[in-house]
Amino acid sequence: MTIIETKNLTYTYPGGTTPSINNVSIKVQKGEFILITGPSGCGKTTLCRCLNGLIPHFYQGELKGHITVTGIDTTKHKTHELAKNVGLVFQNPENQLFALSIEKDVAFGLENLGMAREEMQERVEWALKLTDIYDLRERSPHEVSGGQQQRVAIAAVLAMQPEVIVLDEPTSFLDPLSAEKIFEVIHELNKELGITVVLVEHRLDLTAKYADHIIIMDEGEVVFDGNPREILSTEETRLIGVGIPKATFLYHMLKKEGVNLGEVTPLSSEDLTIILQEALKTSDRG
Amino acid sequence: MIEVEDLHFRYPNGVEALKGVSLVIKRGEFVAIMGQNGAGKTTLVKHFNGLLKPSKGTIRVDGVATTETSVASLSRNAGFVFQNPDHQLFSETVEEEIAFALKNFGFKEETIEKRITWALNLLGLSKYRKTSPFLLSGGERKRVALASVLAWDPEILILDEPTIGQDHQQKEKLRQFIIQMQTQGKTVVIVTHDVEFVSECNPRVLLMKEGVIVADGEGKKILTTPEVLTKSSIVLPQIAQVFMKLAPLGFPKDVIDVYEAKEILLRKLQEMRK
Numbered sequence: 001m002t003i004i005e006t007k008n009l010t011y012t013y014p015g016g017t018t019p020s021i022n023n024v025s026i027k028v029q030k031g032e033f034i035l036i037t038g039p040s041g042c043g044k045t046t047l048c049r050c051l052n053g054l055i056p057h058f059y060q061g062e063l064k065g066h067i068t069v070t071g072i073d074t075t076k077h078k079t080h081e082l083a084k085n086v087g088l089v090f091q092n093p094e095n096q097l098f099a100l101s102i103e104k105d106v107a108f109g110l111e112n113l114g115m116a117r118e119e120m121q122e123r124v125e126w127a128l129k130l131t132d133i134y135d136l137r138e139r140s141p142h143e144v145s146g147g148q149q150q151r152v153a154i155a156a157v158l159a160m161q162p163e164v165i166v167l168d169e170p171t172s173f174l175d176p177l178s179a180e181k182i183f184e185v186i187h188e189l190n191k192e193l194g195i196t197v198v199l200v201e202h203r204l205d206l207t208a209k210y211a212d213h214i215i216i217m218d219e220g221e222v223v224f225d226g227n228p229r230e231i232l233s234t235e236e237t238r239l240i241g242v243g244i245p246k247a248t249f250l251y252h253m254l255k256k257e258g259v260n261l262g263e264v265t266p267l268s269s270e271d272l273t274i275i276l277q278e279a280l281k282t283s284d285r286g
Numbered sequence: 287m288i289e290v291e292d293l294h295f296r297y298p299n300g301v302e303a304l305k306g307v308s309l310v311i312k313r314g315e316f317v318a319i320m321g322q323n324g325a326g327k328t329t330l331v332k333h334f335n336g337l338l339k340p341s342k343g344t345i346r347v348d349g350v351a352t353t354e355t356s357v358a359s360l361s362r363n364a365g366f367v368f369q370n371p372d373h374q375l376f377s378e379t380v381e382e383e384i385a386f387a388l389k390n391f392g393f394k395e396e397t398i399e400k401r402i403t404w405a406l407n408l409l410g411l412s413k414y415r416k417t418s419p420f421l422l423s424g425g426e427r428k429r430v431a432l433a434s435v436l437a438w439d440p441e442i443l444i445l446d447e448p449t450i451g452q453d454h455q456q457k458e459k460l461r462q463f464i465i466q467m468q469t470q471g472k473t474v475v476i477v478t479h480d481v482e483f484v485s486e487c488n489p490r491v492l493l494m495k496e497g498v499i500v501a502d503g504e505g506k507k508i509l510t511t512p513e514v515l516t517k518s519s520i521v522l523p524q525i526a527q528v529f530m531k532l533a534p535l536g537f538p539k540d541v542i543d544v545y546e547a548k549e550i551l552l553r554k555l556q557e558m559r560k
Contacts, residue, residue, distance in 0.1 A: 013421060015418075015421065016421070038453070039453040039455065039456075040423060040424075040425030040426060040429075040451060040452055040453045040456055041422070041423045041425060041426050044423075045423055045424065091424045091451070092370065092372060092424065094370070094372070143299075145323055145324060146369060146370060147323040147324075148323070169424070169450075169451060172447075172450045172451065173323075173369065173370075173447070173450070174323060174479070175321070175322045175323050175479050175518075175519040175520065176479055176481055176519065176520050176521040177322070177516070177519035177520065177521055178322070178323060178519060179479070180521060202425075202451065202452065202453050202454070203480075203482070205482050205523075205524055238454075241453040241454050241455035241456070242453065242454060243453060243454030243457070243482075244454075245524060246482060246485075246523065246524040246525050246544050247524045247525075247528065249544055250525065250528075250544050250547055250548060250551075253544070253545075253548045254548060254551060254552070257548075257552055259551075259552070259555055268524070269524040269525075269527035269528045269531075270527075272524075272528050273527070273528050273531045273532065276528065276532060276551065277531075277532070277535070279555070280532075280535055280554070280555070280558070
């Protein structure tokens with residue numbers, strides 16, 4: 001079932017001379033974990049802002065084309081009406097947090113839905129624990145570190161359990177192990193609750209392994225759209241500045257030298273280790 | 287040269303962020319400070335240009351204690367780029383943003399013009415010269431912040447998380463630029479979580495944990511010591527992870543560079559074929 005669909009979506013910011021996204025037509029299936037990447041300034045964040053209706057309701061400018069998320073036209077329904085359907089974690093958490101305590105920030109969306117008090121408490125606790133900030137719940141979101149703020153922003157969106165979660169470089173301020181744990185949590189929710197995940201990331205070393213589907217953008221346009229293993233095995237992705245995982249890159253270099261490593265492109269060090277162990281055994285016998 | 291001796295720092299809210307840090311960073315060194323969130327990395331580097339002053343201990347930059355001089359004069363020497371560009375940017379256009387410090391430092395009009403053009407070009411921002419920084423993407427704003435500091439050509443460059451929001455090409459440019467700075471005898475200190483970037487650069491790595499330095503040495507060595515890394519919430523670079531697991535087959539453990547990895551694997555596979 002298609003959960004996100006855009007057709008020839010084109011948007012120009014007020015005062016902008018060229019569109020930030022240009023003729024973007026994508027389809028995302030329900031339950032997919034989708035990775036959007038591409039050079040800095042290619043329109044990834046702009047596309048995210050369309051998905052929850054910030055464009056056109058908050059950002060003016062010129063929007064053309066069609067977009068539906070969970071069957072709803074996001075240009076016709078305001079961002080708050082979409083809150084149960086789609087949640088967005090901003091690139092810069094400071095732009096998202098506002099309440100006096102972390103707990104209140106996470107509860108805010110649920111209060112607006114009119115959720116019963118007890119259920120709300122449970123949900124908030126669940127989200128705070130998942131993101132490992134339960135102990136910080138009484139602190140102000142503005143006095144914790146950038147990394148902690150990112151956890152709060154993620155918790156606030158998870159608490160809503162929307163059908164689609166859009167995350168725009170959600171862990172850029174977190175240390176690698178913490179970032180990995182957050183991605184694991186999101187991946188689990190994707191698998192267990194069937195929440196569709198749209199993740200914008202440059203660091204494919206950390207994230208490519210989770211993706212069922214990858215979209216690569218360049219200068220406002222979608223240039224690749226499909227299976228991550230297939231797409232990351234093409235030379236062109238590297239040429240437009242996509243940092244393919246090191247394990248994938250090493251695999252390509254070895255293949256180019258004529259080493260037989262099979263046809264399944266590795267996306268993680270685990271994948272590559274297995275492929276290499278196998279190759280080293282085969283050579284042994286030969 | 288930066289000399290830090292038994293540096294302690296306590297924030298007004300009572301949090302003790304640095305608990306006795308001692309280190310020397312020599313002129314022309316490239317140092318990456320790594321470690322988990324809250325380890326004190328940013329607090330430490332904020333001392334290098336006098337933004338923070340020690341609660342106890344001393345810090346000297348080129349022989350002068352930071353307590354004996356002003357942030358203004360220290361920052362001419364040590365340029366600082368913040369983690370979050372929005373904490374730094376305020377001008378109407380990218381051009382004005384870059385010109386601001388240059389004007390304050392009293393550069394001549396024509397020099398300012400040249401420096402702006404140079405910095406914009408270096409960071410691939412030329413087409414945004416007249417654009418408001420706030421209309422740019424996160425990654426681009428980060429580069430504007432970087433450009434505004436590079437423009438005045440400081441002797442010491444301190445970059446807090448310079449690779450956030452940057453694509454592979456931009457990171458590669460940054461790496462080459464850092465190498466170029468080193469050849470000019472300039473000192474570069476970065477605070478970063480980006481293990482892959484560090485594995486490409488192989489700088490000296492300082493690993494911090496809970497306000498102290500827990501490891502100090504060549505990147506290649508530290509990034510291939512899992513016992514130390516895990517404690518600091520750092521994940522091994524992908525290539526190191528692979529070689530760690532191939533070690534029982536007779537491979538070296540300390541490999542982080544993808545090109546070195548390729549050579550080693552090819553050699554081994556060829557030997558086996560014989």
